[in-house]
Amino acid sequence: MKVEEAIGRQIARLREARGMSLSELGEEVGRYLDKPWRRQAVHQAERGRRAFTAAELTALALALDTTIPVLLHADAGADAESVELPGTTLTADEYRALLLHAGKDAPLDGVEELILALHDIGEVLARPTLARLAKIGRVAEQV
Template structure:
């Protein structure tokens, strides 16, 4: 289980490495938004989850790493875990994902969207199964009603023929 700061730190490190940036270079890039750079040690501390972030820092990190702020909150641990908040509350990763807005370009978003789509497909399949059963019941009722009506029409015709 990770703290929210560790989730953000892990995402910073992953994205920084994807972009081929050193910690020192990322620190320099942050100066464009924050007005002063972070040291390599400050970036390292953030990546280890040892730093609480203010809003401007999240904006600067997202801008420098060319990702959305929401993507900083997307854990790389999958959907099964929980994130430890400062209050001690354990938030399910799925709830954190909903709050973060399930970003479209995150590495985990594809698997999350796939899992969500699979769950929706399974729900639709269950609905289709129920509808199929209902259609089958209605079909049987219609067949019986048609047979009964045909029997009545046949009986009436036979009565008229006998008159």
């Protein structure tokens, strides 16, 4: 998949998780840019049919209450796809490694990976069934 598609998938996933419509996300992005994105612009972004400027990635991260590395995150798993750049193709593992600074002088080494993991855990815990089970567990501990 192209890098724009990886970003687009994340935008769609995050927008849906927040219960936002295409138009709502476009309006929210517009708070940080000169003008709002139209519904069609958000749709094109989610389909990976547009490149993103640094300002647009920043506005999307703010509008979706996330970070830029999360926007760049490619889905992991057994069926993980390679990521295509104009001049090369990276394996899914190589692409994910780019998002995590592993230099010996990096004081925040691994923090980005932890943030991504916590985000994923938060999404799982936000599922209604798991939320009810957690509430039942808390009540059981009190009894």
